Amino acid sequence: MLEITGEAKGEILEVTTxxxxxxDDLQRFxxxxxxxxxxxxxxxILFIFKNIDGNTPKAMLEGWKIATHLKSIKKSAIVADETFVGLNKNIENLIPGVEINQYPMEEMEVAKEWLREDYS
Known part of the structure; x- marks a missing residue:
């Protein structure tokens, strides 16, 4: 399941999975x-991951289509519970030019503040 908020100008795009x-979720994203x-x-973008079970094979194929839009992203914060495996440097290197920070759930506001730095 995917929920998207913050689509108005000046808001941080939030994607909760x-x-x-x-x-279909990735097409909405x-x-x-x-x-x-x-x-x-x-x-x-703020990505929030809860109770992650993974992606369907069709979702993974759809994800590759989104790659063309990655150059428009400056910063991405990932807030996740313990079900999210996390990032490693190899994944971060696949998205050059995008700053990525990962936070635990209890630091949601810290993540949002980091993303808002560019809007103030």
Whole structure:
């Protein structure tokens, strides 16, 4: 399941994923990211991961289509519970130019403040 908020200009795009991400979820994310890019660039995104079970195979294929939009992202904060495996340097290197920080759930506000630095 995917929930997207913060689509208005000047807001941080927030993408919350619970359990398994589907192809439809990623298509919704791509649509929201495209709309956000039209309002402002660069884009900062907050990803929230809860009770992650993984992605469906179709979602993973859809994810590769989103890669063309990554150059519009400046910063990405990941807030996750213990079900999210986390990032490693190899993943971060696949997205050059994007600053990525990961935070535990209890530091949600810290993550949001870090992303808001560019809006003040």
């Amino acid at each position: 619970e359990e398994t991400a589907t192809r 791509e649509k929201a990211l495209k709309a956000k890019k039209l309002q402002e660039q660069p884009v900062n």
